[in-house]
Amino acid sequence: MTTKTEERVVDPLDAQEARSARLTGLEIIKRGLALSPAIKDGIGVTLLLAMLSTVGGTVVPIVIQVAIDAGLGEGGHTDRGEVHLWVGIALALIAVTAVCAYAMRVRLFVASERGLTQMRVQAFRHVHDLSMLTQNAERRGVLVSRVTSDIDQVSLFLQFTGIMIVVSVGQMIVATIVMAYYSWQLTIVVLVCFLPLAVSMKWFAERLSQAYDTVRRTVGEMLAVIAEPVVGASVVRSHAIEARTQRRVDHGIDANLQANVSAQRLVAVTFASAGVAGGLANAGVVIAGVALGVAGGLSMGTVIAFAFLVGLFVGPVQIATQVLTEAQNAIASWRRVIDLLDTPADVVDPGSSAPPLPDGVLGARFDHVTFAYPGGPDVLRDVDVEIAPRQRVAVVGETGSGKTTFAKLLTRLMDPVTGTVSLGGSDISTVSFDELRRHVLMVPQEGFLFDATLRENLLYGKADADDAALLAVVDGLGLSDWFATLPRGLDTRVGQRGESLSAGERQLVALLRSALADPDFLVLDEATSAVDPQTELRATRALERLLEGRTSVTIAHRLSTAENSDRVLVFDAGRLVEDGTHAELVDAGGVYARLHASWVAQSRLDH
Amino acid sequence: MSDSPSATTDNLSASTDQVMGRGFRLLGRGMSEQRFLFTISVVGSVVYGAMTVADAWVLGWATDHVIRPSFEKGEMVKGALAVSVLLFMTVAILRALGVIARRLIGGIVYYRLVADYRRRVTRRYLALPMSWHHKHPTGQLLSNANADVEAAWAVFMPLPMAIGVIAMLVAAVVAMLLADVVLTVVGLVVFPALFGINVFYQRWLSPKVSHAQSLRGDVSAVAHESFDGALVIKSLGREADETARFARHAEALRDANIAVGRIRSIFDPLLEALPNLAVLAVILIGIDRVASGAAAPGDVVQVAYLFTVVAFPVRAIGWVLGELPRSVVGWDRVRTVLDATGEMPYGSRELDGAGPARLRLEDVRFEYEAGTEVLSGVDLDLEPGRVVAVVGATGAGKSTLTSLLTRLVDPVSGRVLVDEVDVRDLTHGSLAEHVAVVPQSTFLFDDSVRENVTLGADVPDDGVWAALRAVQADGFVSALPRGLDTQLGERGTTLSGGQRQRLALARALVRRPRLLVMDDATSAVDPEVEQRILAALAEHTADEDGPSVLVVAYRKATIALADEVVFLDDGRIADRGTHAELIGRSADYRLLVDAYDQAREAGDLA
Numbered sequence A: 001m002t003t004k005t006e007e008r009v010v011d012p013l014d015a016q017e018a019r020s021a022r023l024t025g026l027e028i029i030k031r032g033l034a035l036s037p038a039i040k041d042g043i044g045v046t047l048l049l050a051m052l053s054t055v056g057g058t059v060v061p062i063v064i065q066v067a068i069d070a071g072l073g074e075g076g077h078t079d080r081g082e083v084h085l086w087v088g089i090a091l092a093l094i095a096v097t098a099v100c101a102y103a104m105r106v107r108l109f110v111a112s113e114r115g116l117t118q119m120r121v122q123a124f125r126h127v128h129d130l131s132m133l134t135q136n137a138e139r140r141g142v143l144v145s146r147v148t149s150d151i152d153q154v155s156l157f158l159q160f161t162g163i164m165i166v167v168s169v170g171q172m173i174v175a176t177i178v179m180a181y182y183s184w185q186l187t188i189v190v191l192v193c194f195l196p197l198a199v200s201m202k203w204f205a206e207r208l209s210q211a212y213d214t215v216r217r218t219v220g221e222m223l224a225v226i227a228e229p230v231v232g233a234s235v236v237r238s239h240a241i242e243a244r245t246q247r248r249v250d251h252g253i254d255a256n257l258q259a260n261v262s263a264q265r266l267v268a269v270t271f272a273s274a275g276v277a278g279g280l281a282n283a284g285v286v287i288a289g290v291a292l293g294v295a296g297g298l299s300m301g302t303v304i305a306f307a308f309l310v311g312l313f314v315g316p317v318q319i320a321t322q323v324l325t326e327a328q329n330a331i332a333s334w335r336r337v338i339d340l341l342d343t344p345a346d347v348v349d350p351g352s353s354a355p356p357l358p359d360g361v362l363g364a365r366f367d368h369v370t371f372a373y374p375g376g377p378d379v380l381r382d383v384d385v386e387i388a389p390r391q392r393v394a395v396v397g398e399t400g401s402g403k404t405t406f407a408k409l410l411t412r413l414m415d416p417v418t419g420t421v422s423l424g425g426s427d428i429s430t431v432s433f434d435e436l437r438r439h440v441l442m443v444p445q446e447g448f449l450f451d452a453t454l455r456e457n458l459l460y461g462k463a464d465a466d467d468a469a470l471l472a473v474v475d476g477l478g479l480s481d482w483f484a485t486l487p488r489g490l491d492t493r494v495g496q497r498g499e500s501l502s503a504g505e506r507q508l509v510a511l512l513r514s515a516l517a518d519p520d521f522l523v524l525d526e527a528t529s530a531v532d533p534q535t536e537l538r539a540t541r542a543l544e545r546l547l548e549g550r551t552s553v554t555i556a557h558r559l560s561t562a563e564n565s566d567r568v569l570v571f572d573a574g575r576l577v578e579d580g581t582h583a584e585l586v587d588a589g590g591v592y593a594r595l596h597a598s599w600v601a602q603s604r605l606d607h
Numbered sequence B: 001m002s003d004s005p006s007a008t009t010d011n012l013s014a015s016t017d018q019v020m021g022r023g024f025r026l027l028g029r030g031m032s033e034q035r036f037l038f039t040i041s042v043v044g045s046v047v048y049g050a051m052t053v054a055d056a057w058v059l060g061w062a063t064d065h066v067i068r069p070s071f072e073k074g075e076m077v078k079g080a081l082a083v084s085v086l087l088f089m090t091v092a093i094l095r096a097l098g099v100i101a102r103r104l105i106g107g108i109v110y111y112r113l114v115a116d117y118r119r120r121v122t123r124r125y126l127a128l129p130m131s132w133h134h135k136h137p138t139g140q141l142l143s144n145a146n147a148d149v150e151a152a153w154a155v156f157m158p159l160p161m162a163i164g165v166i167a168m169l170v171a172a173v174v175a176m177l178l179a180d181v182v183l184t185v186v187g188l189v190v191f192p193a194l195f196g197i198n199v200f201y202q203r204w205l206s207p208k209v210s211h212a213q214s215l216r217g218d219v220s221a222v223a224h225e226s227f228d229g230a231l232v233i234k235s236l237g238r239e240a241d242e243t244a245r246f247a248r249h250a251e252a253l254r255d256a257n258i259a260v261g262r263i264r265s266i267f268d269p270l271l272e273a274l275p276n277l278a279v280l281a282v283i284l285i286g287i288d289r290v291a292s293g294a295a296a297p298g299d300v301v302q303v304a305y306l307f308t309v310v311a312f313p314v315r316a317i318g319w320v321l322g323e324l325p326r327s328v329v330g331w332d333r334v335r336t337v338l339d340a341t342g343e344m345p346y347g348s349r350e351l352d353g354a355g356p357a358r359l360r361l362e363d364v365r366f367e368y369e370a371g372t373e374v375l376s377g378v379d380l381d382l383e384p385g386r387v388v389a390v391v392g393a394t395g396a397g398k399s400t401l402t403s404l405l406t407r408l409v410d411p412v413s414g415r416v417l418v419d420e421v422d423v424r425d426l427t428h429g430s431l432a433e434h435v436a437v438v439p440q441s442t443f444l445f446d447d448s449v450r451e452n453v454t455l456g457a458d459v460p461d462d463g464v465w466a467a468l469r470a471v472q473a474d475g476f477v478s479a480l481p482r483g484l485d486t487q488l489g490e491r492g493t494t495l496s497g498g499q500r501q502r503l504a505l506a507r508a509l510v511r512r513p514r515l516l517v518m519d520d521a522t523s524a525v526d527p528e529v530e531q532r533i534l535a536a537l538a539e540h541t542a543d544e545d546g547p548s549v550l551v552v553a554y555r556k557a558t559i560a561l562a563d564e565v566v567f568l569d570d571g572r573i574a575d576r577g578t579h580a581e582l583i584g585r586s587a588d589y590r591l592l593v594d595a596y597d598q599a600r601e602a603g604d605l606a
């Protein structure tokens, strides 16, 4: 953002990501563990077990040293007793190691799965608490990946990569200690051989993290274009733009392929360099070992055992370099989930402790409300209006004038930038969600249905309604005739997003659903725009009767609604420009009069 | 509430034996598709394996020729020492080259397979008919192209290494045989045991892994749907119930993952311990062999070292076997897309007419589900240059009718003819070039305004602006931050319902179709703007080369544009004629179209 006066917040998730980009990997891990405490259940014991489980491998070189010095080396006389003793000790240690490793892993799986499931569910809930979800439909794909693949990455990290790093570092430390015990000089030789690798690791890590940033960006872009042939299937077919769509998809896939290959190149080189360092160390140990041995400072068994110890050292180093890249990826995923959780829920539920709304039917009030979508211009400007209880208000205005925005503020799907919205006299942001949703309900234009039966969809309005209650509402809205045409009745499957029903039918189901919810303040945003006039009139009037004496705000381009309301609010370019009864506004000769004239011209054409 | 958005995946998991068999066939397919690169990565891997064994051999050689002689003589054996250093470094460098070939080229094989199958899957999406799309949840199709393709080929990541390890094991056994026959027996016991344990392990694991994978798909489908319906969930205050529904799926996945984890926890330590045990056995036996003079100490050291270096790589075989079940499940899901048939065959004829097109429907029948006719014997004749309005109640079949015209669906029986040519005989491009449909709900691409209007067609900006002007969209588009270049969608601006709808209208007009079909395409537009759009349209159609128009509408202003009205009732044409005629003779039509006026006259409305 290069704007000088940055008063407008940008997308809150982006803002959070920008803030957390400064956190290091370790800080991310710390924050992640703090957010899902179940991961840490008994972590001390688990880490202790992890340390113990590194012992088994280390004992083997010791046995070799003993065996060589006890006889293998000289060829003639051998002290079998000592070798047998050490083999016995080693057997026991290996067994202990295996048991520890088993226990450590089980604990780790259980703790991390529990913790991550917590985090997954939390993140899911948090997404629903972000107003962004209802503002910006296009980001949904990204949000889905936060609660699915990103968490999966973290779980891989905790269960394999992370523990491999812990175990590898443990092995490196133990191997170093044992080496130092045998000969500090040789230990220095080994460490010096690994020095260049250690130094270059930082450089590699930076390059890798850049490379993986590119990979992630291309993944996002690829997913977006891959969605087009699926979500936009009918548009693609109608306009025969398959070739173009395929080109876009191919382009996204190829960019992702290139990015992955570039990252892989770095991974391969990093991994290979650890092996070269190992070869160097072996050679160094032989030279220095022989030199020291000849000078009388070392036994032959020690020198050979050292070669084994170098092996024990190289293995973990190689694993560590390898998993480093995976860890980068996993930490980036973790960061994204944490960013999501740390993005403040902008529309906050004040919780059940908030004072309840007064009983009875409520009115609403907009007190100098201004609203802008993140990063955009004002779309509502200084709206100041009071809606009395039981009033039936129609909201009209040109497309894009801010009607939907008004409805979303009224139902607190978003909060104003300045000014307050209040309900029944209390600031709407101090009303608990439970309370709010019990009173106020908005029916959006897009009659979204869930991929389930008609019954299940209706139950979204009122979870404990029985079939008789459902049918009563169908009848109450005068939709029995339509309902009778459904061969499977309440068991009709509506398809994903409700697409097995016609557009108007979807809206009818949404209307039924809201009638069941029985709110006392109803907000309809073009909720019947696709329904035929006859059915619309019948259903909306029946709804009015059902909700007799409630407050309602109806947005519709069919001005029949406005003609029939107590009061009409007219929006124009984000401002409330007219307010009055239908008759008053027609006489006033303003925006409404013009809109109404067009409407009448349309509907009375032949009269 | 609905707990089974994609319960379909479970029946894909088959018995374990089959999984292994199918897994190996899958490996064969991938190998042959990336023959060249795969071979290089395997060669690299074999080099790596051979060098790993050579490393042990060098250590053995150094023990016998450098370390022991030096210790015995009390001075450094310089020549041999130089040779051993050289050997160590050569082996290390060769091994590094092997690693690079294996990891980089092996990685490229994997990424190419994934990219290739993503292309194939998306090509299928583009080829398969709408009826197929309707039956498959969006979330599932997206995961088929992404997670499932990745899962299918994930096994190719460890595969070159595993193959190299097999070579390495062979080399190791040879090296052992050369060193000491008796000690080799240990190897011959341990290696098959490693392999056997691995196989047993994977058999036990694979059904559990498949199960977890399908639960993962469910979690993703629930999240997808729930976020899709966020507005409804929020306005009904159902967040807590949705969270509970999601939690149920997440917890099932957690339990499945833990079950997998428990098995892994047993086997991983076992597989790690085995080579260490082998080293101990080698030492026990080796002492006796050396004491009896049957073996040199260097041989024992070398064999023991072999076990330590082989221990880790051997597990790559386990990784491959471990990935296989997941790959097979992923592949099965990918294959359901690749093998899906029923794409629309297109004909080879082109339309060459100019000016408005003629549309005729002959006894068209259509059903979404067998037995429930949605269109029953529809006949329709739209003469060139005329405007026909289709009017009918909600659910009468109007959208279904429009979807026949661009062949989103084909009739069960009967014919759809454009300029007297059956649309099924036309090429795909030709049909779309001449017929444009504005659908009832708008889809915008994640692209600029310009691209959303032109859809890649070569239209000058003048043409785009003209189309935008005709639908009264020029005003708000020029107010957008970057005009025609403003990005819409994920990284761009969100438009209001009416603004979106007008872009869809412009999209149809800019193509200058010869038949324009509008399905309730002004429902989200205010009356004034709609009036102006209709006026512009009327002007346009009055032109010599304006299109013939089929329009689905309720508003009388739109209907008034029509030369003829077709009244559709429950999938049948109940009546046709001019608006005035229908008003005069059809009570049902009157009730439908005149509803507002009747209400007004009855004094019901203000």
Ligand SMILES: Nc1ncnc2c1ncn2[C@@H]1O[C@H](COP(=O)(O)OP(=O)(O)OP(=O)(O)O)[C@@H](O)[C@H]1O
Residues within 6 Å of the ligand: A135, A136, A373, A374, A376, A379, A397, A398, A399, A400, A401, A402, A403, A404, A405, A406, B493, B494, B495, B496, B497, B498, B499, B524, B526
């Ligand atoms: N999620 C969003 N992000 C950014 N801008 C938005 C978003 N939604 C709407 N807008 C913009 O805000 C303005 C008001 O939109 P709104 O949806 O409130 O209009 P409306 O009056 O409901 O229009 P319509 O009649 O077309 O539905 C429009 O200019 C629109 O482009």
Ligand SMILES: Nc1ncnc2c1ncn2[C@@H]1O[C@H](COP(=O)(O)OP(=O)(O)OP(=O)(O)O)[C@@H](O)[C@H]1O
Residues within 6 Å of the ligand: A495, A499, A500, A501, A502, A503, A504, A505, A530, A531, A532, B134, B368, B369, B374, B392, B393, B394, B395, B396, B397, B398, B399, B400, B401, B440
């Ligand atoms: N994909 C589908 N699968 C099964 N049935 C469907 C499908 N799409 C539509 N239908 C059914 O076919 C009938 C006709 O639907 P269509 O969408 O053509 O109606 P319409 O006349 O366009 O209605 P509207 O005015 O509400 O848009 C409806 O009863 C609907 O339930």
Ligand SMILES: [Mg+2]
Residues within 6 Å of the ligand: A403, A404, A405, A525, B496, B497, B498
């Ligand atoms: Mg709106």
Ligand SMILES: [Mg+2]
Residues within 6 Å of the ligand: A502, A503, A504, B398, B399, B400, B440, B519
């Ligand atoms: Mg329709």
